[in-house]
Amino acid sequence: MTGKHVLALSGGVGGAKLAAGLAAVLAPEDLTIVVNTGDDFEHLGLTICPDIDSVTYALAGLNDTVRGWGVKDETWQAMAMLRALGEADWFNLGDRDMGMHIARSWRLRAGDTLSQVTTRLTRELGIAHAIVPMSDAPVRTQVGTAQGWLDFQRYFVAEQCRPVATGVRFDGVPGAAPSPAFAEALARDDLAAIVICPSNPYLSVDPILSLDGVREALVRRRVPVVAVSPLVGGASIKGPLGKLLGELGRPVSNASIADHYSNHRGDLLDHLVIDEADAADAGGLRERGLSVTVCPTVMCHAGDRERLAREALIAAGIETG
């Protein structure tokens, strides 16, 4: 293998941490971070892209590590005024975060693509690595419930994931192409590995895989695909993955993660990185032909993110400095 370019697929918080780790150990020209946009939504006239923002804030060092989302040193004055004005306040928007949504929204409305806007705004924040939306077409994740299909943020934020999920779908696919930079990364001669970040496979990674031609391109690939499991100790650290797996009739275990990436539409996965708390899962995963790394996967500090990034890259046969 002569190439050394890494394509990372990321959702929000957990994915953003590993993406930041990869950016810390790989040169900008050696990494493309493709980010889920299935969680994006229009709210109060603004286009909000939670996962792009999580990755952007993590790479810019602006992410709030205590709250776990949004911008650090955040204030909430605009939201207080919106509330006083009788506007919807179920989705909390910080003031600095609001600056991002305003900048993005007006440029999209002026005719720029989400790819163009994302490149511009991340560059302005001093981010040298490529953060790329999965698609410039709107794809919207929806969760099936007894109330019908709920838009993702309605399910995730307004309903706090309380409804029992009966399914997940992505409005807009088929018909949504990968963004130009995503398609270009998939086709690179020097592509050396694909890293699936520890994001929710159903809600955050599947939207990426569901884009026109992406799953097929990944199945055909000749480079290792390494996923970092979002489970730790048989549970999800954050977010609804554990609950969702149960509701979809799957065990909350790494076997379900492996199953998910190796279904009837073709095996995607070569390697799974699992947490040391789930070391007992390794044997079963290896029996089904996966190679496995067992290591700490909880990322509290920059050092944790970099160490996990190196583990994923080692699993893919990539050397880092």
Added chain:
Amino acid sequence: MTGKHVLALSGGVGGAKLAAGLAAVLAPEDLTIVVNTGDDFEHLGLTICPDIDSVTYALAGLNDTVRGWGVKDETWQAMAMLRALGEADWFNLGDRDMGMHIARSWRLRAGDTLSQVTTRLTRELGIAHAIVPMSDAPVRTQVGTAQGWLDFQRYFVAEQCRPVATGVRFDGVPGAAPSPAFAEALARDDLAAIVICPSNPYLSVDPILSLDGVREALVRRRVPVVAVSPLVGGASIKGPLGKLLGELGRPVSNASIADHYSNHRGDLLDHLVIDEADAADAGGLRERGLSVTVCPTVMCHAGDRERLAREALIAAGIETG
């Protein structure tokens, strides 16, 4: 005269203070405050209405009395982020103020008129009195300069009124009708007085007078028109009025204010309220047929605003409780 409804015409800061004074001494059903929208502009995808906001914040008690504009206890985090993202920062927007612009902008984009949006947002802030945009059609004040016609905010904020003004025009008129509530107030049977607040006659009041049919309706009116002069001690307290008068070849004096409201298109004015520092102007004004009140017109506190409101109403023959 049996009616007791007062129609106030207001621009931004100075006008907003008197509007708040009028609202303090008149019942909601007895006052319609029509506000200049010639300063409105689109910026970063938001519709910003500086004069409506000044009046709204003043009536809601949210106005910053130290800075003299915007919302009190304001923070500037969204703007800091916008600056970090490389966006235009020549027009400073506070976080709470931003909440107002976001609420207004998305509702306008959803199809509400500016009148509908203004009614909704002022009601939500607990304002019982009617704050009414002068028109639902876009009228944009522009200032002629050696660089050509500048949009008002470009002249006023970005250029800090430095260019020599050669003229003022209102893009969008003729062709812009008064807003429904403005037209309704002009036609009320119980209309008892019109109060022109101490705003810049050229930049803030003229846009209102330039709307289709408004000047004619005012000339035909059978109720007193009382203006409160924006000059104090032969100068403008705030804003470019003094500079502008000089550049337009007019003396910086109350005679120019009176001239402005009594030009070839008909006499508008019955009464001028002038500051005690300009008491010497009273004789000349009376000689030309105006009645004159001389009193303190600087409004620092709520008491000042109410006292001046009462002076204006007394001049119009209106009794207040």
